[in-house]
Amino acid sequence: MPFCLLLRIKGIVKPVPYVLDKDLESTIFINFSEWISAPWLQGLVASLFVYIQALIINRIAIKHRLSKELTLIPGLIFITISAVLPDLLTLSPQLIGASFIIIAVSLIFETYNSTDASGQIFSSGFLIGLAGLFYFPYYYFFIFSFIGLIIMKSFTFKERIQHVIAWVLPTFLLLSYEYFVESSKMVIPDYFGPNLGLNNDLFIQDVKSLFISILIGLLILVFVFNYSNYNKQKPTATQKKISILYWVLAYIGFVLSLVEKLEYPHIALFLFPSAIFIALSFLNFKNKIIAEIAFLIMLIISVIVQFDLIQI
Secondary structure: OHHHHHHOOHHHHOOOOOOOOOOOOOHHHHHHHHHOOOHHHHHHHHHHHHHHHHHHHHHHHHHOOOOOOOOOHHHHHHHHHOOOOHHHOOOOHHHHHHHHHHHHHHHHHOOOOOOOOHHHHHHHHHHHHHHHHHOHHHHHHHHHHHHHHHHHOOOOHHHHHHHHHHHHHHHHHHHHHHHHOOOOOOHHHHHHHHHOOOOOOOOOOOHHHHHHHHHHHHHHHHHHHOHHHHHOOOOHHHHHHHHHHHHHHHHHHHHHOOOOOOOHHHHOOOHHHHHHHHHHHHHHOOOHHHHHHHHHHHHHHHHHHHOOOOOO
């Protein structure tokens, strides 16, 4: 936790609050952000979410043997890359929703060849639906969760119905609540409507967005070309779980084309599989000094950004 707070100190000391678009944000996030309206408190809560996500990522990597070594490197890398851009230091619906998606992926991993995985299947669907209430495009992850469950086990018709019901349940509960309290802001017309559509804006609009786009593109190429290296000498269960992380990347590419206005917080979920793949790349280096230098460079870049030595 101290490492996370130190690396994200700018988000607490010099916070930049998330700009709400009340036509696109859910009532849950609007109410939550108004409840903790102080910018420094939002920065602190954002750091807490990142820390919890890092813990979950480390647990996933260790429990499911994604690497040959038991290591906490994925979590460290996740915290580091989440602080590279000042735009990622603020509390956003994308950040909060990503927490539920990461837990859902962990639950999907646990269903491998299980004959009684109804609890994990229901819970993962519920969490995906809950994530969608914070950030609408997370609803679409339901499609990819189906693919993941088919990869992990014999996904029966009964289990599919359970997954669908769980996915719909959070929205149904929120609709019921707003109906009975006669809320002036209903979920269906004010949240679902404006969020349905295709992206009509070009993300690359300046040098910063061009640099970020090139960097993300290069990372994806590295991940794709290292697919066989990540799976080398790994048991079948681990290989399937790594393939699901690639489906998470595919989901991110798919869903970003549906976002009406792309901004940097939208890449929050991209950091989850990226942290694991970068860690696997580092662990595959025969010369560990190279991996240490690479991580040090990432850390230095984050610190430089925090102290505004380079304007990004």
